[in-house]
Amino acid sequence: MARIQEKPKGYWRRIFFKELAGHNGSWKKKLKSIHSYTGLPVRTVEILRSLGVTWEITVKEARGRENRIKHTHVYFGQASLTVGWSSGKWPTLDKPTTLELHGVQLVPINCPITCRPGWRSLLSKVLVKKGAGKLCGSDRLISLLYMENGVTVGVWQKQQEIAFVLVNFHYHRLVERNLLGTSTTYVFPYEATDMQAPFDDIDPDYGLHSYSMHLELHNTEDSIASVSFLQLFCRKDQIADGYVPLQVISKEKRQTQQTPLGGKISLPWKTEGLQGCVENCCMLTLTVLAEARTPFWCVSAPVAMTKSKHEEVSYACKGESFLMEFQDSDGKLEIELEWTEEQKQFVIVNLILFLSISKVNRGSSEFRHQL
Incomplete structure (x- = not known):
């Protein structure tokens, strides 16, 4: 003993x-x-x-x-x-x-x-x-x-x-x-198990459908936008460049899908003696859920808004076009916005979620072979 x-x-x-x-x-x-x-x-x-x-x-x-x-x-x-x-x-x-x-x-x-x-x-x-x-x-x-x-x-x-x-x-x-996580004696962070889509050996298109996504744009004081999207999917012939693309909001269906933002895109800051505000920047929090409604890709980071290089004629929104982009090793997100002069607000007119094939494939070796 x-x-x-x-x-x-x-x-x-x-x-x-x-x-x-x-x-x-x-x-x-x-x-x-x-x-x-x-x-x-x-x-x-x-x-x-x-x-x-x-x-x-x-x-x-x-x-x-x-x-x-x-x-x-x-x-x-x-x-x-x-x-x-x-x-x-x-x-x-x-x-x-x-x-x-x-x-x-x-x-x-x-x-x-x-x-x-x-x-x-x-x-x-x-x-x-x-x-x-x-x-x-x-x-x-x-x-x-x-x-x-x-x-x-x-x-x-x-x-x-x-x-x-x-x-x-x-x-x-x-x-x-x-x-x-550990204390200062043995310094290691808590390691969670890898987020994976559950394997389904019956469904030949496993990993291509039934995703959902929650998106929040915010700063250090207020929420700018908070929206959820269900039943996101991709066809096999759309897979390209190492990504599974999921069209969340489409320009072609803009009348029914366009999403207005409820606040100004800016990021207030302060120190002990000064304060200010960075324009055209905010925080993006993204939660992608797999078919079983379990977290698959989770992100929270700053994102900048830049003027779009590809101007297109728009009859629904006659303002300028802007772009927000985020990318890491697991995927990327592209958000296109337009400024509406009448309502004095930004509207999301196009949103595409790209999931890395390597991340999707971690669920099973069989699906890795399919993609």
Whole structure:
């Protein structure tokens, strides 16, 4: 029989914090209630709030210095939350800096927060350096750079110093990611099982139909648009260039499918002393569900709106045409919008979802052979 002193160093400390962090599984029952449109747990926000979860960034500079910064504000959307860090001492981009994002749950004991122990679950780790990231937009003071894993950095244009950080967290497996990742002793994020479409050996067109999609455009304060689409499909002869295309909104059927946006496409930002707004930029949260209504592709990231290079004559909307695009290793999304001068609003007139064949094929080797 092993004695207590024979346990690895820190063993009992980790066990203690795991219990306090909700690792006893009492919160799992609440996750079983699923939203009919998004396919995601309805009570995600409720669980995170009841457990007192907060978010921290650990800034690790090249010289070895570390600085922990607590979040300043959170926006809860329908399928994701956006966490912001508007204050803190940030480094310049002259030397590489690592940002580690943690979900934090403090022990509920009566002592100052600065001294209170807790469980820190690693969510992601991003390297920020000069020349890295994708430019999403800018104003006269800052530039918005999208790094990866939902991390967007606002950089002062003159000083090339971080001004603020915005991070998008999709609700899919978000509770598990905030509670089941490891602490600073053994730093590994929670790894969810790969999202796959269920294999159907009877249906020869498995993987080509019965997808659904929920799309939300929002910023750090408000929702701009929130729409759901059902029964998306693709024919085999439409597969090309490594993608399964799903036509969500078509120009040919624009009178019945056109989707107006309910707000301005912009992204407000603020620091301790200044605030501003980046035009023609917002956050995109995408949830693609497979035939069994299970999450298949989940994304939450900034997206820029640019003027379309292909102007076409339109009799329904006589305004200018614009384009939004997002792409990662699992797929891509193309949204075409038109500005209606009479209603003073943007309307989605064309939307195509492209799923990577390699992602669809992960479900089975038999289907991989078919495509």
